[in-house]
Amino acid sequence: MPVDQHSADQRGVDRRDVLVGGLSALGGLAAGAAGGVGVARSGAAPAPAGSGPGAGSGSEADHATTVELAGSQRRPFHGEHQPGIMDAPQAHGVWVAMxxxxxxxxxxLQRLMRIWTQDVAQLMAGRAPYADFExxxxxxxxxxxxxxxxxxRVLGLRGVTATRPTWLQPLPAFPQIDRLDPRWSGGDVLLQICxxxxxxxxxxxxxxxKEARTIATVRWVQRGFRQGHAVTRPGETMRNLFGQVDGTVNPVPGRDDAVVWCGPSAPRWLQGGTTMVLRRIAMDLETWEEADPLTRDTSLGRRQRDGSPLTGRAETDAPDVAATDRLxxxxxxxxxxxxxxxxxxxxxxxxxxxxxxSYDDPPDPGRLTNAGLLFVAYQAELExxxxxxxxxxxxxxxxxxxxxxxxxVFAIPRGCREGEVLAQDLWA
Ligand code: HEM
Incomplete structure (x- = not known):
C-alpha cells in the first residue's frame, strides 16, 4: 500500500476511535449532536479507496481514475449566494422538507442554522462533521x-424579527391542472442536496x-436524477423521461443574474437569495407512448429528436412564433x-x-410507472x-x-461568508 494511502486510512480509523470515545464520554449521540454546536469539529475524511499514487495501470485503472476525479470534485460553500442554484446541476438530488x-x-432556529452551516461547510469540503460516523x-x-x-411558518416564530414577504405561502390553486397530494407540500425548512x-x-x-432531529422532523422527501456524470458531453442538455431535450432555454450565470437573485428591493435577509418553487409533476408514460412523433413535436413546439424548434434547425435556434406554413x-x-x-x-x-x-418511484398497484419531473424553479420574484x-x-x-x-414554496436566504450563519438576518 502506498505511504499516502496508508496514512489517509489510518487517519480515518484514528478519527472514528476518537469520535466514538468522545461521544460515549458525552453520554451518547443525542448529547453529541446537541453539544456539537460551537464545538470545534475536526478531521479530513480519508481519501477515497484506491486513490493515491501507483493505484494501477491499464483500462481498469483508467476507469478508476475517471471515477475518482468526478468523486473528488468540490464546490465552494461560502459566497454571496447559496450553492446548488445557478451552478451546473449534478446527477442526483434530494429535497427534504422538515x-x-x-x-x-x-x-x-438559530441552533439548527448553526449546526447546518458548520456541517454543510464541512461536508462540501470533504471533511467529516462532528457526528459523522462514516x-x-x-x-x-x-x-x-x-x-x-x-x-x-418560520417567519412567525417567537423572536424572529424579519417580516414575512407576502408571496411566502403556498402557490395559488390552479384547479384546471392541479391534483395536489398534501404529502408533497409545505415544510418549515428545506434541504436541497445535490x-x-x-x-x-x-x-x-x-x-x-440526524443532526437536526431534536429540533425538526422530516415531513417529506423527494429524490430525483438527471443524466449520470460523464455519460453525455459536458454542457449537453438533459432529456426528461418523455425523451424530450429539456433545459435549452435558461438564464446564463453572469449575464442573467438579476433573473434569479433578489436585489435591493427585497427584504435584507433575501438580498442575494432567491425564491424557490418545487412542483412535483407526474408524467404519464403510458399515454405518452400512444402519441405519435408529430403529436409529440407539435405539443412541445420543438422536435423531440434533437430539441430544435419547429421553425429552426439547431437546438439553440430561437423559436419563430410568427412563422406560418403554406396554409x-x-x-x-x-x-x-x-x-x-x-x-x-x-x-x-x-x-x-x-x-x-426526473423521478421514477415504485408504481401504485396495477400501474406500470410512477414517473415525472421535480420541477425546481428559482426567480428573484415569485411573480x-x-x-x-x-x-x-x-x-x-x-x-x-x-x-x-x-x-x-421556499425562500432561499443569501449565501454566507466565513464566520456567518445561514439565514442569520432573520433574527439580526
Ligand atoms: C412535466 C412537466 C414539464 C415538462 C415535461 C416540460 C418540458 C419542457 C421542454 C422539453 C422544454 C423545451 C426545451 C427547453 O427550453 O428546455 C420546456 C421549456 C420550457 N418550459 Fe417546460 N416542462 C414542464 C413543465 C413546465 C412548467 C410547470 C413550467 C413553468 C411554470 C415550464 C416552463 C418552461 C419554460 C419557461 C420553458 C422555456 C421556454 C422558452 O423560453 O423557450 N415548464 N419545457
Missing amino acids: DLVPGADVTA PELTATTASLTVTVGIGP ADSPITVSHAQWVLT GLPVIDEFSHVRRSLPHEKGLTDRFLRRPY QYLSVQRRLAEADLLNTWTTPIGSA
Missing part, C-alpha cells in the same frame, strides 16, 4: 452542494437530518408548451431558472414564475400528459 418541533422558537463516505464530495430554504454520486447525497442527507397556420402551435412558456414580456418579468430532476404558470394552466398541449401532484 417541520420544526412544536414550541420551537428563534433559539431552536467519514469514508464524506471523502467523496462529487460536487456536493447543499441549499437551505425557509418556509412560511451531488454526482447518489451515495454522497444519501450520506449528506443522513448526517444533516397560413402557425408552425409553432399557439397552445404548444414552448409557445405558452416563452417570455411574453421584455426584461425579467416572466423568466426564471429551471433546474429540474416571474407565476405569470408563466398561469398561462400554462390556462392552456398547454403538454398538460394532456402531465399533472402537478405536489407544490411547495
